[in-house]
Amino acid sequence: MHAWKVHAVRVTSPERGLVLLTATASDPLARPGLASAPAALLSALIGVLENGGAWVMDLRLVPHWLIAGATRSGKSTLLARLITQLAPQQVALVGIDCKGGMELGLFAGRLSALTTCRREAVAVLAALVLDMQDRMRACRTAGFRSIWELPDKLRPIPVVVIVDELAELYLSDGRRESKAEAEQCSTLLLRLAQLGVALGMHLVVAGQRVGSDLGPGVTALRAQLGGRICHRVNDPGTAEITLGDLNKDAVVVAQSITQDEKGVAVCTGPEGGWSRARSHLTSTEEASATARKYAAMTPELPAIDLALAALEGGAE
Numbered sequence: 421m422h423a424w425k426v427h428a429v430r431v432t433s434p435e436r437g438l439v440l441l442t443a444t445a446s447d448p449l450a451r452p453g454l455a456s457a458p459a460a461l462l463s464a465l466i467g468v469l470e471n472g473g474a475w476v477m478d479l480r481l482v483p484h485w486l487i488a489g490a491t492r493s494g495k496s497t498l499l500a501r502l503i504t505q506l507a508p509q510q511v512a513l514v515g516i517d518c519k520g521g522m523e524l525g526l527f528a529g530r531l532s533a534l535t536t537c538r539r540e541a542v543a544v545l546a547a548l549v550l551d552m553q554d555r556m557r558a559c560r561t562a563g564f565r566s567i568w569e570l571p572d573k574l575r576p577i578p579v580v581v582i583v584d585e586l587a588e589l590y591l592s593d594g595r596r597e598s599k600a601e602a603e604q605c606s607t608l609l610l611r612l613a614q615l616g617v618a619l620g621m622h623l624v625v626a627g628q629r630v631g632s633d634l635g636p637g638v639t640a641l642r643a644q645l646g647g648r649i650c651h652r653v654n655d656p657g658t659a660e661i662t663l664g665d666l667n668k669d670a671v672v673v674a675q676s677i678t679q680d681e682k683g684v685a686v687c688t689g690p691e692g693g694w695s696r697a698r699s700h701l702t703s704t705e706e707a708s709a710t711a712r713k714y715a716a717m718t719p720e721l722p723a724i725d726l727a728l729a730a731l732e733g734g735a736e
């Protein structure tokens with residue numbers, strides 16, 4: 421695609437003598453209102469690319485995404501934009517926000533489930549994996565390889581699982597139960613990522629830390645998340661981990677994003693290219709108003725409700 425070829429030759433490291441790109445007043449990143457794109461199922465207009473084109477995340481083309489960045493770099497704002505764009509669509513949104521639900525809680529009205537601790541996350545992910553197996557059976561019975569081939573009436577609703585702060589799911593305090601829970605979470609996320617593509621299960625995972633210090637499960641998961649977005653990072657290693665397996669020049673550009681460039685990121689495109697881009701700023705008010713407006717469209721996911729109810733029952 422034309423929009424993604426922008427950096428093919430012009431960006432390289434300072435050591436190699438070429439100039440890195442930065443946002444300026446004449447830069448499209450400073451005027452994000454310009455870009456637009458048609459609405460399509462599972463497609464979200466996130467912001468503007470450096471060449472002025474629309475920055476679109478299309479989960480039908482790239483099913484799973486990893487979003488990295490230091491604190492206050494723009495991760496939650498990007499997730500807010502994504503949810504605001506998906507809210508009017510026929511999709512189920514599931515939030516996993518183990519920082520107490522402070523970020524994704526804004527969208528509670530439009531989320532089919534919101535988990536705020538890892539114990540709940542394990543229950544919800546396990547229910548989704550079971551649902552995925554049902555979807556697999558339905559496809560097999562009908563002789564199809566994906567839910568998208570099923571007739572409209574039989575097609576299950578696509579589910580987008582949004583994780584704010586991946587590390588919360590993988591870190592363990594050393595206790596045996598905590599370790600087991602982290603491992604369960606890791607296994608379930610990996611299973612969703614591996615099998616979900618054809619079955620309408622999508623993962624969008626954001627975190628400050630996305631490296632193997634969180635355990636081998638994170639490396640395996642990262643390999644399954646084909647879409648990558650890297651905001652400003654605290655350490656060069658995070659940009660390397662996020663983009664390095666895709667494009668070395670992209671790493672250098674991500675490492676050059678400054679503290680003032682909030683919402684600026686390097687993002688990958690659908691056909692292997694990449695670009696600098698800036699997300700549209702979504703205010704807290706806009707986010708919660710959108711969630712309220714489309715709350716009636718929130719699909720019920722009974723399997724998840726049952727799993728969470730069982731958890732509550734077990735806790736009494």
Ligand SMILES: Nc1ncnc2c1ncn2[C@@H]1O[C@H](COP(=O)(O)OP(=O)(O)OP(=O)(O)O)[C@@H](O)[C@H]1O
Nearest residue numbers: 490491492493494495496497498682683699700701
């Ligand atoms: N696209 C954007 N355009 C302009 N400003 C932005 C944009 N994205 C984020 N900001 C500004 O940066 C601030 C921090 O953004 P955000 O909360 O999304 O960061 P974060 O990476 O999620 O941080 P944390 O890890 O601490 O939750 C926002 O409050 C907003 O003021």
